[in-house]
Amino acid sequence: MRRLVVLGAGTAGTMVVNRLRPRLEETEWSITVVERSTVHRYQPGYLFLPFGAMRPEDVSRPVARTLRRGVELLTAEVDRVDVDAREVLLADGRSLPYDYLVVATGTSPRPEETPGLPEALGGDVHEFYTYGGALRLAARLADWTGGRFVVHVAEMPVKCPVAPLELTFLAEAYFRRQGIRDRVDLTYVTPLSGAFTQPVASARLGDMLVTRGIAVEPDFVVESVDGDAHVLRSYDGREIPYDLLVTVPVNMGADLVSRSGLGDELNFVPVDRHTLLSRASDRVFAIGDAADVPTSKAGSVAHFEVDAFVENFLEHVEGRPMTHAFDGHANCFVESGDGRALLLDFGYDVEPLPGTYPLPVVGPLSLLRETRVNHLGKLAFRHLYWNVLLPGRRMPVPARLSMAGKDVRAAADPAPAGATWKE
Known part of the structure; x- marks a missing residue:
């Protein structure tokens, strides 16, 4: 045996x-x-x-x-x-x-890798990468009345790297629904050079935060969290004050x-x-x-x-050469609030490009574009996860990255005139 x-x-x-x-x-x-x-x-x-x-x-x-x-x-x-x-x-x-x-x-979040973070968690500092953390954040948001709301990523890589952005967009929409958006200053803090870093995605989506009134603090390598002073500190001396901080701690295996x-x-x-x-x-x-x-x-x-x-x-296990190469295929929905979402589809050698997925022209999902259909696709994925993906049944999308439906010309011209992330 x-x-x-x-x-x-x-x-x-x-x-x-x-x-x-x-x-x-x-x-x-x-x-x-x-x-x-x-x-x-x-x-x-x-x-x-x-x-x-x-x-x-x-x-x-x-x-x-x-x-x-x-x-x-x-x-x-x-x-x-x-x-x-x-x-x-x-x-x-x-x-x-x-x-x-x-x-x-x-992989799992490691708050202890950032000085001051374990002591600050709770009250006005939260994370949502654990089940308990997400529930505690829900309880805190339910009675929060406004102030400086900061979403912070400590270090890459993290599980689902678009999730911090999604939370930022969802929070902005949530504050509008609650009628307190005018009392909230939103800031997205990242160790990367921007919210989107791949050329095409950055060119086409870079204004998504600006139009929502969300400030971006790039290249922020966190040195510590001061829970008493309500301040994030970076190694280059920058300080970001907060009233409510949602952080994504260092992730480790x-x-x-x-x-x-x-x-x-x-x-x-x-x-x-x-x-x-x-x-x-x-x-x-x-x-x-x-x-x-x-x-x-x-x-x-x-x-x-x-x-x-x-x-x-x-x-x-039969002693034969392995002939099925994984090509780095990743497929990520990005919730953007108000019942809409983007979709990214990329691999080791292909950056996110605009177009349709999984089929050319008909989609029905849109790449690098906010749509209601993308949002419904993300919600439907929970059913597919429990009933198709986990049991080991075949998903109705190709495992290998396909260029079908992608606008490959965008790689040469990342932001042509009239390009927009809205539909």
């Missing part, structure tokens, strides 16, 4: 076991997924919880209900992986041997990755960016947010990775 062990039953890990179980004979392969939590969270929903657009029950299901029959669920904490012995060592002293291992342990000697300085697993095979062992893969691939850490990336990974894994 050959043994496949998957660490993590989040989006990537769940898709891996559910897609592989029908492809691996149960008389020849055991599949075990190790997960410390008993609840699976739909993390894109965290963005909507602070504004009451989703309910807690919309984003939560028992882990056991998300797994196919024939997958063993082991609820446990992992201490480390002994790569040489091919064993997963659990925190309670047990060991779990494997023939092949998939690391799908994700699981500590067990570091303890196992499998990770980089941020605990992400270095892999071949096309096959996802670990550079430390030909018996170990990493997938989803746990891998160090140079694309977004997002659920869509995990989905497109899994499509290539499953075929590669089946080839690899």
